Amino acid sequence: MSSIIKVEKLSKTFESKERKKGQRRKLKTVQALKDVSFEIGENEIFGLLGPNGAGKTTLIKCLTTLLLPSSGKAWVNGYSVLDEEDSVRASIGCMLMGDRGLYWKLTGRENLDYFGALYHVPKAVRRDRIDKLADLLHVKDFIDRTVETYSSGQKMLVAFAKSLINDAPILILDEPTVTLDVPTARELRTIVKELNESGKAILYTTHLMHEAEELCNRVAIMDHGEIIALGTPSELKTSLALDDTLDLEGVFPAKAVEAVRALGGVTRIAMKSTNGGRTSLSIISRSGGTILPQIIEALMHNGATIEQLRPKTATLEDVFIAKTGRTLDVDTRQIVVQRGEPGGGP
Amino acid sequence: MEGHSHGFGLASPSWRANLDVVVTVLIVRLKVISRYKGSLVMEMFLPVVFAAMPILLGVAVGGANAGQYFQANTGTSNFKLYMLIGACTFSVVSIMLWLVGYWIRREQETGTLESIYLAPARQVYVLTGVTIYSLLRALLAFVVSLVIGSLVFGVNLLEGNVLGAIGILMLGMLPLWGLSMLFGAFIMRVKEANSVINVMTWVVSFLMGVFFPITMFPPLLRWAAAIFPPTVMNDAMRASMLNLSTFFGSWYISLAVMFAAALTVPLVGYGVFTFTGRSVRRKEGVGQY
Ligand SMILES: Nc1ncnc2c1ncn2[C@@H]1O[C@H](COP(=O)(O)OP(=O)(O)OP(=O)(O)O)[C@@H](O)[C@H]1O
Ligand SMILES: [Mg+2]
Numbered sequence: 069m070s071s072i073i074k075v076e077k078l079s080k081t082f083e084s085k086e087r088k089k090g091q092r093r094k095l096k097t098v099q100a101l102k103d104v105s106f107e108i109g110e111n112e113i114f115g116l117l118g119p120n121g122a123g124k125t126t127l128i129k130c131l132t133t134l135l136l137p138s139s140g141k142a143w144v145n146g147y148s149v150l151d152e153e154d155s156v157r158a159s160i161g162c163m164l165m166g167d168r169g170l171y172w173k174l175t176g177r178e179n180l181d182y183f184g185a186l187y188h189v190p191k192a193v194r195r196d197r198i199d200k201l202a203d204l205l206h207v208k209d210f211i212d213r214t215v216e217t218y219s220s221g222q223k224m225l226v227a228f229a230k231s232l233i234n235d236a237p238i239l240i241l242d243e244p245t246v247t248l249d250v251p252t253a254r255e256l257r258t259i260v261k262e263l264n265e266s267g268k269a270i271l272y273t274t275h276l277m278h279e280a281e282e283l284c285n286r287v288a289i290m291d292h293g294e295i296i297a298l299g300t301p302s303e304l305k306t307s308l309a310l311d312d313t314l315d316l317e318g319v320f321p322a323k324a325v326e327a328v329r330a331l332g333g334v335t336r337i338a339m340k341s342t343n344g345g346r347t348s349l350s351i352i353s354r355s356g357g358t359i360l361p362q363i364i365e366a367l368m369h370n371g372a373t374i375e376q377l378r379p380k381t382a383t384l385e386d387v388f389i390a391k392t393g394r395t396l397d398v399d400t401r402q403i404v405v406q407r408g409e410p411g412g413g414p
Numbered sequence: 415m416e417g418h419s420h421g422f423g424l425a426s427p428s429w430r431a432n433l434d435v436v437v438t439v440l441i442v443r444l445k446v447i448s449r450y451k452g453s454l455v456m457e458m459f460l461p462v463v464f465a466a467m468p469i470l471l472g473v474a475v476g477g478a479n480a481g482q483y484f485q486a487n488t489g490t491s492n493f494k495l496y497m498l499i500g501a502c503t504f505s506v507v508s509i510m511l512w513l514v515g516y517w518i519r520r521e522q523e524t525g526t527l528e529s530i531y532l533a534p535a536r537q538v539y540v541l542t543g544v545t546i547y548s549l550l551r552a553l554l555a556f557v558v559s560l561v562i563g564s565l566v567f568g569v570n571l572l573e574g575n576v577l578g579a580i581g582i583l584m585l586g587m588l589p590l591w592g593l594s595m596l597f598g599a600f601i602m603r604v605k606e607a608n609s610v611i612n613v614m615t616w617v618v619s620f621l622m623g624v625f626f627p628i629t630m631f632p633p634l635l636r637w638a639a640a641i642f643p644p645t646v647m648n649d650a651m652r653a654s655m656l657n658l659s660t661f662f663g664s665w666y667i668s669l670a671v672m673f674a675a676a677l678t679v680p681l682v683g684y685g686v687f688t689f690t691g692r693s694v695r696r697k698e699g700v701g702q703y
Contacts, residue, residue: 082697082698083697084698129699132532133531133532133695134528134531134532134695134699134700135695135696135698135699136692136695136696154534154536155534157532157533157534158534160532162532164528164529164532165525165528168524168525169524169525169526169528169529170524170525170526171442171446171524171526172524173445173446173449173450174442174445174446178442178445181438182438182439182442183529183533185434185435185438185439185535186435186438186529186530186533186534186535186540187533187534187535188427188431188434188435188534188535190431190434191434214449230529234533
């Protein structure tokens with residue numbers, strides 16, 4: 069594999085002043101990246117999967133020269149991000165910060181033309197390319213309206229088009245589907261796949277495990293500034309095969325969860341509430357299917373109602389749970405119960 | 415790893431590509447402002463209103479003799495034109511000084527500053543586009559407000575050397591550009607524009623002697639004001655249009671001071687600006703708002 073992005077022990081520490089009422093300002097440091105190393109092949113769609121605050125955007129900002137790393141090195145398209153920034157920038161098409169980054173008083177087309185010029189794309193080429201992109205992304209209807217009139221999904225699509233205006237060999241997308249509706253998001257992923265097939269390397273961040281699973285050749289799972297697992301989605305999932313996962317849905321009183329936790333062989337439990345007051349419970353155990361009857365018994369004896377039971381195939385989210393004891397979806401309220409040996413969690 | 419050279423802008427950009435950046439940035443600035451028409455019109459009338467205050471005050475306090483008293487202090491009795499030039503120059507100075515700062519701040523807020531830093535175009539060309547824009551805007555505001563003012567207050571603009579004054583204005587733009595870079599760097603760092611500009615506007619208008627000769631300052635302040643480039647410019651423009659002597663006594667010294675400022679201040683300003691850009695990137699990134 070010839071690599072188009074190479075990252076070596078990249079670290080980034082932020083300093084910020086914390087203000088608390090009645091106290092003097094304190095300098096607070098956040099280590100957003102800790103010794104991150106990986107490589108991306110030139111034909112790959114490489115996924116960065118991680119919860120909010122994992123450090124995905126910080127990593128992208130370091131790769132795109134918006135931020136200088138505190139230590140470590142990285143090369144993009146063969147150029148060092150530390151001292152060949154112009155060539156690095158010219159090698160990347162990037163979509164950061166979702167629907168921001170457009171001029172509201174300009175039309176979508178004017179925005180694209182402007183940024184095309186900043187990438188040194190000749191005028192005639194960008195005129196053609198904007199037309200092609202408008203077709204490809206179905207934005208023709210609104211591309212000649214000022215951006216202030218757009219919905220956030222429409223801004224997102226134009227921002228996506230902006231990342232394609234320089235037709236760079238590397239495309240970096242930071243949660244590009246975050247405000248898109250389901251069909252549009254699916255379409256965007258299809259386009260990303262096609263762009264990859266036409267020869268672009270793609271770095272794609274998301275906190276949606278199904279996106280990473282569906283789209284990416286390889287995935288790095290990030291948490292607290294570190295890569296805690298890296299491999300193809302199926303590699304990552306088979307690494308879990310020793311541990312069996314079980315998904316339950318229903319109503320689970322705390323007592324019942326405690327009882328399951330007390331069973332030997334249960335390594336992790338993650339619980340999150342779903343709509344309608346029900347809860348889903350992910351149980352990862354070491355002893356495979358043999359423990360299932362015991363789990364069910366422990367639950368039923370302690371007043372739990374089981375509505376669904378799925379002895380499921382592992383997902384990337386389970387990999388994350390197995391490593392950290394938390395679910396990826398940090399927006400939902402969650403109770404985390406950890407047990408057993410410290411398996412790489414914080 | 416060998417380089418995979420495709421993608422635009424990988425080779426060093428041609429002069430045409432750089433020119434394209436300048437022109438596109440300029441056109442976009444003009445398009446954006448043309449979509450805020452109200453503020454442009456305001457800009458033309460504001461200096462007239464600004465000048466009206468001291469002119470009316472002068473008439474109220476000095477009555478028919480206002481001009482005489484004024485002549486004793488300034489060397490001209492034409493206090494109306496004196497005030498009008500001050501107000502119009504001040505409006506040029508504030509457009510030039512704050513434009514980069516306001517521009518940086520707005521781009522930070524909309525997230526477009528990050529997009530600009532993502533692209534390989536050199537900062538200097540983007541800034542050149544923005545500067546040409548502010549220059550056009552400042553000159554337009556100057557000429558239009560001077561003409562409106564002369565009609566409103568009934569003064570004759572052509573008494574003195576108008577062309578000379580325009581020349582001085584052009585020369586004075588260079589240090590203003592440098593100062594505006596310094597100020598833009600400051601805004602990039604503190605990530606706040608409005609309150610800073612509100613305070614600085616008063617400081618600058620005071621130091622410039624918009625409505626009075628700086629010879630009225632106490633010595634220390636007088637010399638501090640005298641090397642502040644906008645003050646020198648204002649002083650020289652009045653000297654030219656009202657046939658006065660300059661603060662420094664001779665033409666040559668004023669011109670020499672202006673040339674010196676035109677050479678040094680932009681270099682310092684651009685240096686500080688790029689240095690700040692890099693240091694902000696080392697810390698929290700340019701786009702944090
Ligand atoms: N300018 C900054 N100053 C201080 N801390 C920062 C700064 N930028 C990011 N951080 C911190 O660095 C950590 C990583 O942030 P980052 O934005 O990279 O996360 P992320 O993985 O992109 O999350 P999300 O999914 O929410 O976008 C967070 O703890 C964040 O608060
Ligand atoms: Mg992020």
